[in-house]
Amino acid sequence: MTLLGRRIPIFFSLVVWFIVWEIIGRAKLSTIVPPFSSVVIAGFTIVPTEKFSKAVMISLRSFAVGMAFALLVGIPLGVLMARVASLGKVLGMWVNIFVSAPISALVPILMAVIGIGESTVVITVFLFAVFVILLDTQVGIKQADRSLVEMARCFGARRYQLYTKVLILCALPEILAGVRLSVIRGVKGVVIGQLLIAILGVGELFELYSQHFLMEEFWALVIIVFMFAFALSEAVALLERRVEYYASSR
Amino acid sequence: MPAETIVEVKEIDMTYEGGVEALAGVSLALPEGRISTFLGPSGCGKTTLLKIIAGLIPPTHGEIWVKGKKVDGPGPERAFVFQDFALLPWANVLRNVAFGLELRGLPAQERHAIARKHIAEVGLKSFEASYPHQLSGGMRQRVGLARALSVDADIILMDEPFSSVDEQTRRKFQEELLDLLRHKHKTVIFVTHSIEEAAYLSDQIILLSPRPGTISNIIRPNIDREGRNPDEIRRDKNYLDAVDEIWEILKHYV
Amino acid sequence: MERKSAVISPLVWQLISFALFFGLWEIAGRWPISFAFPPFSKTLLALLRMLADGSLPKAYLSTLQPLIIGIVLCSVAGIGFGIGMGLSRAIEWFSLPVFIILQAAPMAAIIPLITYMYGIGLTSKVLAVVVLAAPVIVMNSYKGIRNTNPSLIQMCRAFLGTRRQEMIKIILPHAAALIFAGLRLGLAMGFIGIVIAELLITPTGIGDLITYHSSVADYPEMFAAIASIILFAALTIHALERLEQRLFPPETRGLEDAG
Numbered sequence: 001m002t003l004l005g006r007r008i009p010i011f012f013s014l015v016v017w018f019i020v021w022e023i024i025g026r027a028k029l030s031t032i033v034p035p036f037s038s039v040v041i042a043g044f045t046i047v048p049t050e051k052f053s054k055a056v057m058i059s060l061r062s063f064a065v066g067m068a069f070a071l072l073v074g075i076p077l078g079v080l081m082a083r084v085a086s087l088g089k090v091l092g093m094w095v096n097i098f099v100s101a102p103i104s105a106l107v108p109i110l111m112a113v114i115g116i117g118e119s120t121v122v123i124t125v126f127l128f129a130v131f132v133i134l135l136d137t138q139v140g141i142k143q144a145d146r147s148l149v150e151m152a153r154c155f156g157a158r159r160y161q162l163y164t165k166v167l168i169l170c171a172l173p174e175i176l177a178g179v180r181l182s183v184i185r186g187v188k189g190v191v192i193g194q195l196l197i198a199i200l201g202v203g204e205l206f207e208l209y210s211q212h213f214l215m216e217e218f219w220a221l222v223i224i225v226f227m228f229a230f231a232l233s234e235a236v237a238l239l240e241r242r243v244e245y246y247a248s249s250r
Numbered sequence: 251m252p253a254e255t256i257v258e259v260k261e262i263d264m265t266y267e268g269g270v271e272a273l274a275g276v277s278l279a280l281p282e283g284r285i286s287t288f289l290g291p292s293g294c295g296k297t298t299l300l301k302i303i304a305g306l307i308p309p310t311h312g313e314i315w316v317k318g319k320k321v322d323g324p325g326p327e328r329a330f331v332f333q334d335f336a337l338l339p340w341a342n343v344l345r346n347v348a349f350g351l352e353l354r355g356l357p358a359q360e361r362h363a364i365a366r367k368h369i370a371e372v373g374l375k376s377f378e379a380s381y382p383h384q385l386s387g388g389m390r391q392r393v394g395l396a397r398a399l400s401v402d403a404d405i406i407l408m409d410e411p412f413s414s415v416d417e418q419t420r421r422k423f424q425e426e427l428l429d430l431l432r433h434k435h436k437t438v439i440f441v442t443h444s445i446e447e448a449a450y451l452s453d454q455i456i457l458l459s460p461r462p463g464t465i466s467n468i469i470r471p472n473i474d475r476e477g478r479n480p481d482e483i484r485r486d487k488n489y490l491d492a493v494d495e496i497w498e499i500l501k502h503y504v
Numbered sequence: 505m506e507r508k509s510a511v512i513s514p515l516v517w518q519l520i521s522f523a524l525f526f527g528l529w530e531i532a533g534r535w536p537i538s539f540a541f542p543p544f545s546k547t548l549l550a551l552l553r554m555l556a557d558g559s560l561p562k563a564y565l566s567t568l569q570p571l572i573i574g575i576v577l578c579s580v581a582g583i584g585f586g587i588g589m590g591l592s593r594a595i596e597w598f599s600l601p602v603f604i605i606l607q608a609a610p611m612a613a614i615i616p617l618i619t620y621m622y623g624i625g626l627t628s629k630v631l632a633v634v635v636l637a638a639p640v641i642v643m644n645s646y647k648g649i650r651n652t653n654p655s656l657i658q659m660c661r662a663f664l665g666t667r668r669q670e671m672i673k674i675i676l677p678h679a680a681a682l683i684f685a686g687l688r689l690g691l692a693m694g695f696i697g698i699v700i701a702e703l704l705i706t707p708t709g710i711g712d713l714i715t716y717h718s719s720v721a722d723y724p725e726m727f728a729a730i731a732s733i734i735l736f737a738a739l740t741i742h743a744l745e746r747l748e749q750r751l752f753p754p755e756t757r758g759l760e761d762a763g
Contacts, residue, residue, distance in 0.1 A: 017602060102692075102695040104703070105734055113537065113541050154304055154329070156326060165349075195612060202613075233608045
């Protein structure tokens with residue numbers, strides 16, 4: 001898009017959307033759309049409150065722990081699944097099922113078996129995130145440049161050297177793509193888990209705001225959560241772009 | 251040929267999973283300090299044979315003996331130069347060239363000193379910090395060659411090293427390769443599908459017939475290369491005769 | 505590494521895989537991990553019971569209704585909009601950032617608001633499906649159009665193709681595979697959406713079965729309902745994936761899956 005002969009960066013269109021939002025809000029066209037400016041103000045009022053910071057702390061903690069487990073399990077197991085044929089064949093089907101299945105349906109099971117608490121959210125995050133890491137790591141290792149593997153063997157690489165110096169690095173673009181997708185899914189896991197549990201973290205806040213019709217606060221929270229998800233996935237994407245040249249020289 | 255045998259290929263058969271017969275009954279002796287070439291149309295199993303000698307592929311039947319020892323895998327006396335270069339995309343030239351030594355656990359300083367020497371030899375001085383994606387095809391293959399030289403193996407196995415390189419670079423590279431290897435007294439085993447390249451470079455050309463690969467002829471061009479420039483060699487009668495002779499044989503397989 | 509396994513056929517591996525999974529489930533249930541964790545055998549029996557008394561088929565009918573309506577709405581509007589985004593720089597400028605953000609965002613957060621707005625009826629559930637499924641459908645259609653090989657477009661122009669021909673003969677066939685993949689991913693998101701909607705908004709269909717049996721502590725029934733929806737979703741999506749490979753074999757696609 002150009003204006004008066006100057007290119008306008010694409011993300012400036014968001015500004016236009018916010019202006020539209022403001023107009024709709026001011027015109028009182030919809031009860032659920034308050035003016036954007038009051039959403040921003042509400043954002044600044046809720047952020048410093050203790051309730052908010054507590055909710056964020058709980059949510060972040062569940063997210064971080066769940067993601068950490070997903071990475072610690074997903075990457076090594078994905079590598080093993082690619083290298084040990086029988087393991088790949090036994091687990092592959094289940095990974096394929098769960099990577100596209102509605103994991104959210106498992107939350108009631110977790111609530112019944114583990115209870116209504118933080119650990120249920122942690123496991124929800126783990127389950128949302130782990131399968132896509134498994135899948136992409138496996139693909140990355142399987143697609144690892146065969147001639148690089150032959151080269152390493154030719155020059156006398158030991159088994160652990162083959163993994164640490166060649167295979168893992170070869171698969172890095174795919175692994176990072178998996179991590180980025182899993183981060184996005186993990187954030188969804190926190191939100192969905194907490195919404196279904198409804199007494200924890202940001203899920204509790206969402207319930208609270210919508211039930212008491214605090215639309216400004218509700219939208220402020222939506223924007224904050226969306227920004228967090230987006231920023232996180234962009235951060236991983238940044239890393240991904242740094243290893244992009246691997247693919248070009250393959 | 252007075253040179254001693256360094257690699258012995260004994261009755262190699264190779265059948266791939268699925269029943270494709272790549273090699274049948276191949277026996278050969280390759281002389282030390284010379285350039286031997288496997289030449290043949292695609293599907294004659296020349297790359298398979300090279301990889302069996304490298305110890306990368308176990309043959310279905312038969313044995314490879316190198317310097318009086320039976321081969322059961324890759325070894326330090328053999329180095330490989332790959333058709334697609336096989337450079338680590340995340341490592342710069344210096345680390346790529348030193349990679350074989352890195353795998354052997356040589357301290358960084360030592361291996362980098364050795365690598366620098368060979369980088370200079372192949373004409374890549376000042377490119378130590380570049381990454382493979384920043385280099386042209388010809389330069390990448392020089393890195394591959396320097397890596398093979400760095401581990402100081404007696405035998406260098408080259409799998410169509412010039413096939414991904416443009417024609418000018420290829421010629422220049424061939425000339426430099428000859429120069430370099432004659433002074434180092436390395437044994438070179440070379441795979442190509444270019445008749446001119448085989449005749450130009452080799453002391454001994456092993457012609458393979460396709461499906462399954464068997465040895466069809468062995469030609470020793472006997473070109474006097476000492477002190478002569480490339481153009482003289484390319485006009486040498488023995489060179490031209492060798493090219494003709496090879497073509498006479500190969501055209502039956504095409 | 506493939507040597508030994510090549511002898512065993514894929515079907516046998518699948519059976520081994522099922523046996524291991526269900527075996528572990530059975531052991532975990534009998535051990536027991538928790539009184540709320542029934543063994544596989546009891547869950548299977550519950551599943552058969554629910555099939556026999558008609559409660560499961562009935563639940564599926566009511567669950568699938570908003571899902572299908574939502575996905576059809578998304579397909580028509582989402583693909584249309586995505587194609588528009590791919591063709592028009594202006595539409596792209598206005599909407600691409602929004603969809604990039606929506607695709608990464610946990611859209612489920614909006615669901616309480618939908619309930620507030622549209623009550624607990626069918627509309628809310630359809631909207632829940634749409635909100636989750638639309639971003640990926642739009643983005644894939646957009647990418648499909650955008651990733652068309654530029655040299656093919658130049659070829660078409662060089663042979664004096666009109667803009668219309670360029671669209672119908674080059675761009676759409678090229679984009680079809682990615683658009684279809686978008687529908688598949690959209691359906692996967694739709695399943696997530698309908699499950700959350702039924703658990704969160706009003707217990708109907710499968711969500712009702714899950715909530716009800718959980719509240720009266722009929723855990724085998726609850727597990728059976730959950731396992732059935734996961735399996736149903738996975739099988740449907742797998743079938744679509746098969747169809748996709750049949751319709752658009754990778755070797756004719758000419759581009760890598762950007763989804």
